[in-house]
Amino acid sequence: MNRDEAIRREMNSVLDSPQFSRSRVSSGLLRYLVDFELKQRGEPSQTDIALEFLGKDAANFDAADSSVRVAMSRLRKSLKDYYLVHQPQAEMCIHFRSGEYRLRFAKLALAYPDLNAFRAGTDPKTKGEPQDPSTSTRRPPPKAVDVDEQSRTNAQRRYPLPTQTNGEAPITGKAFPAFLKTGLLIFCAASLAALAAFGLRSNQSERQNAVGDKGAEPPSIYASISALGVGEGSVPASYEKELIYDVKTLLRKSMISRMNTISPKSADYVLTLTVRTASNDSLVGQLMLISDTEEVIFERRIGPVSDFAEFKLIVEDQILSVISPVGYLADDLLTRLDDKPRNSFECFLSVEANRLIGDDGAAFLESCIEQFPKGDYTSYLQARQAFARARSVLSGGGKVAPSDEAWRSISTILRKEPQNPYANAVAAKLLIASGKCSEAAAYATDAFSRGRTYPTLELSVIIDAYGCDAVSQFRPYWNERIRSIALANPSPDPLLSSYLILGLIASNQRELLGNQRSSLFEAYEESPIRTFRDSLLRVAERKGTNDDRKKVREQLSDLIFSVETRNYISSKF
Numbered sequence: 001m002n003r004d005e006a007i008r009r010e011m012n013s014v015l016d017s018p019q020f021s022r023s024r025v026s027s028g029l030l031r032y033l034v035d036f037e038l039k040q041r042g043e044p045s046q047t048d049i050a051l052e053f054l055g056k057d058a059a060n061f062d063a064a065d066s067s068v069r070v071a072m073s074r075l076r077k078s079l080k081d082y083y084l085v086h087q088p089q090a091e092m093c094i095h096f097r098s099g100e101y102r103l104r105f106a107k108l109a110l111a112y113p114d115l116n117a118f119r120a121g122t123d124p125k126t127k128g129e130p131q132d133p134s135t136s137t138r139r140p141p142p143k144a145v146d147v148d149e150q151s152r153t154n155a156q157r158r159y160p161l162p163t164q165t166n167g168e169a170p171i172t173g174k175a176f177p178a179f180l181k182t183g184l185l186i187f188c189a190a191s192l193a194a195l196a197a198f199g200l201r202s203n204q205s206e207r208q209n210a211v212g213d214k215g216a217e218p219p220s221i222y223a224s225i226s227a228l229g230v231g232e233g234s235v236p237a238s239y240e241k242e243l244i245y246d247v248k249t250l251l252r253k254s255m256i257s258r259m260n261t262i263s264p265k266s267a268d269y270v271l272t273l274t275v276r277t278a279s280n281d282s283l284v285g286q287l288m289l290i291s292d293t294e295e296v297i298f299e300r301r302i303g304p305v306s307d308f309a310e311f312k313l314i315v316e317d318q319i320l321s322v323i324s325p326v327g328y329l330a331d332d333l334l335t336r337l338d339d340k341p342r343n344s345f346e347c348f349l350s351v352e353a354n355r356l357i358g359d360d361g362a363a364f365l366e367s368c369i370e371q372f373p374k375g376d377y378t379s380y381l382q383a384r385q386a387f388a389r390a391r392s393v394l395s396g397g398g399k400v401a402p403s404d405e406a407w408r409s410i411s412t413i414l415r416k417e418p419q420n421p422y423a424n425a426v427a428a429k430l431l432i433a434s435g436k437c438s439e440a441a442a443y444a445t446d447a448f449s450r451g452r453t454y455p456t457l458e459l460s461v462i463i464d465a466y467g468c469d470a471v472s473q474f475r476p477y478w479n480e481r482i483r484s485i486a487l488a489n490p491s492p493d494p495l496l497s498s499y500l501i502l503g504l505i506a507s508n509q510r511e512l513l514g515n516q517r518s519s520l521f522e523a524y525e526e527s528p529i530r531t532f533r534d535s536l537l538r539v540a541e542r543k544g545t546n547d548d549r550k551k552v553r554e555q556l557s558d559l560i561f562s563v564e565t566r567n568y569i570s571s572k573f
Contacts, residue, residue, distance in 0.1 A: 004038050007105055010089045017082055018295045023335035026078045029053060029071055030094070033103045043102040054339070066361060067339070069527070070354055072101060074334065081331075083112055215342030216333060216349075219268035220260035221289075221323075223247050227275040235275050235283070239308055246312060247273060247319060253453050254323040255380075255421070256330055256349070268292050269329070271322070273315065282306040287315065289322050289329065298328040317488035324454050325352040326493060341368060344375025351384060355495055362388060379413050383422035386410050390430060395557040400430055421447050421457065428461050433561035437468035455485045459499040460559065466506040467565030479507040486512045494530040498559060501536050505572050506565075513540055532558075539573050549573060 011034045014020055020027045032053045036044045046068045050056040054067055076096055083093055088108060095104050095111035104111065225244045227235035251259045251271070260267040269292065275285040282304035289298040300318050305311040322328045330349055341347045347368035354361050365388070369381050390406040393399070400406055407430060413423040424447035431440035444461050462478045465471055482503035489496060504512050535551045538544040544552075552573070556566045 003105065006090050006092055007034060007038065007094070007103070010092060010094055010105075013086070013089050014079070014082055014094065017086065018293070020078060020082070023074075023078065025071055025339060026075045026335065029075050030079075033096075033101065034094075037103040043100070045101070049101060066354065068101075072096065074353075077331070078335070080112060083108065215346050216337060217343075218257050218345060219329070219333070220258045220266070221251055221254075221269045221271055221329075222260040222262075222264045222267035223251055224264065224270060224272045225275075226273070235277055239275070239283075242308075242312065243273065243275065243315065246316060247271070250316060250319050250453060251323065253449070255453060256325050256333070256345075257323055269297070271319070278304050280304070280306075283308065283311045285311070285315065287318055291332065297332050298322050313484060314488070317484060320453055320455060321488065324456075325349070326355075326454075326456070326496075344368065344372040344377035344381065347372065347375075348377040348380055351381065379417050379420055380422050382409055383413055383420065383426055386413075386423075387426050387429075390426065390561065391558055394433065394561055395555075400433065400561075406430070419446055419449065421449065421454070425457050425461050429464050429561045432464045432468060432565075433563070435564075437465065437470040440465070440468075441471060455489070456496045456499060459485065459496070459503055463499060463503050463506060463569075464560055464562050464565055467562045467568045475507070478503075479509065482507050483509055483512065494527065494533045498529060498533045498536060501533070501540050502559065502569060505540050506569050508572075510540065513537065528555075544573075 011030060014030065015027055020030070029049070032049070033044065036048070047061065049068045049071070050061055050065065051058055054071070056065070056067075076098070079094060079096075091107055092105050093108050093111040095106065096102070097104065223244075225240065225247055227237075227240035227243065248259065251257065257269075264270045270290050272288045272290070273285060275283060278284050283306070284301070284303035287298070287300045287302060288296060290296055298321075302314050302318065303311060305314060320327070324330070325348070330352065334349055334353055337346050337349070341350055347364075351361060351365060351368070354364070362385075365381060365385050369378060369385065372378055375381075386406040386409040389409075390400045390404075393404065393406070402408070402411075406426075410423050410427050410430065413420055414427060417423065424443045428440040428443040428447055431437070431443065444465070447461055448458060459482070462481065466475070466478070482500070486500050486504060486509075489500065492500060501513065504510060532551065532555050535544060535548040538548050539552050553566075553570060556570070560566050560569070
């Protein structure tokens with residue numbers, strides 16, 4: 001088979017996967033770029049893609065238009081997700097280097113070295129040392145235990161998983177460690193729970209997740225929590241009750257989904273959590289999010305963890321990585337959308353996704369607000385717009401006063417929606433920047449009430465408050481929260497990573513900075529926020545150049561409104 005045939009065969013295999021079959025944009029873009037490569041047209045430019053694939057008007061196309069960069073960023077992420085759970089044909093993968101648009105074809109070790117390391121059970125930044133699977137949260141490969149072929153066929157018919165665990169040899173019928181026995185039981189229990197839930201949905205059409213003429217709506221999630229309570233491996237009933245309460249509380253506070261309390265048959269997604277104790281009384285669990293088409297959107301093995309309070313925190317942080325406006329659920333929803341949003345919810349998802357690569361999309365935001373003035377998510381968009389306006393004033397050396405447009409906009413939103421987490425977060429940041437830290441506390445509390453389901457939003461307020469002596473008594477709590485988010489997100493997007501690095505500096509927890517280095521950033525397009533993040537990390541590790549320090553100081557106001565906090569953090573450089 002020659003190279004062209006191999007590329008086309010691999011493309012067809014990728015396009016047949018669920019994540020690509022539902023995404024017209026990523027599928028079409030991949031076909032376009034494969035065709036461009038096979039016709040030997042050289043390297044496609046941003047203009048080529050914009051005009052020939054996206055259908056932009058040549059007379060009006062602006063090179064500053066981010067639509068190509070956003071589409072390529074999503075394509076890279078989709079390809080990486082695909083190769084996490086699928087072996088390439090003929091051992092060759094399709095990939096695109098960051099900042100480039102030309103298709104490349106190479107072995108997994110070269111195309112996706114981080115995925116290759118994960119499959120081998122090592123972390124590239126630890127020079128081959130085994131990686132703890134319970135601490136990796138951003139798209140590590142699903143963990144599965146090898147069982148006999150017939151069992152695997154039955155349990156994984158709809159969603160095949162790798163048959164190795166963290167690089168170890170496949171487990172056979174021979175004796176193996178107790179914690180792996182527990183893993184097998186957890187995996188089987190979780191799979192049976194998932195299959196049982198979806199068995200009730202066998203005749204359900206895909207109408208719930210189909211995007212109608214009016215556009216997508218927040219999907220419903222049904223939570224199924226089970227703790228094994230009989231015999232060996234039983235979990236105290238009180239633990240199960242606490243987990244049920246905590247999981248359902250988080251789902252009720254989600255900004256992008258609704259809680260379904262009726263049955264899995266009527267839900268768009270089912271979240272399953274199965275918990276069991278290991279032989280040493282530590283807790284292990286399996287967390288999965290499954291769509292109504294029985295596709296596994298997210299899977300994570302948790303533990304073993306000896307302390308129940310710590311186990312709960314890990315479960316909560318993993319769920320947050322699912323229901324965050326830029327989490328796994330949002331990723332799945334975005335694959336179903338067209339380029340042009342049809343309601344305020346679709347606008348909201350697109351705006352938050354664009355923020356990951358540092359694109360505020362001011363024109364797009366303005367268009368959404370004008371097009372959907374009474375949408376359910378329009379107030380969130382207006383709060384995001386107010387944030388951008390305030391940042392523009394602050395970055396120019398000015399101050400935001402109550403008479404300014406950004407301040408008045410937030411006041412208007414809060415009069416109508418006092419619990420809006422975005423508006424409360426911006427209000428808290430504006431008050432802190434004005435030196436009114438005590439007054440900001442009430443707004444911060446309301447922002448955290450639902451904002452905790454969005455770690456980036458939560459951190460944006462916490463870090464701004466570090467320069468406030470009036471509320472310094474809360475710093476121990478903030479320190480612990482920053483640590484928890486950092487450990488739960490070793491491979492965050494560039495925006496979250498920037499806030500985490502600033503938080504680790506402010507809280508004197510530099511030992512966790514190494515947790516933020518990851519080649520998974522290659523999934524994100526080159527952007528101002530990524531460049532800032534790289535400079536910030538070098539400065540934080542005291543390896544930065546004068547140019548790095550200058551860049552960080554000039555751009556700190558983009559994330560931190562308070563001059564006192566900026567000075568506080570800068571003093572630690």
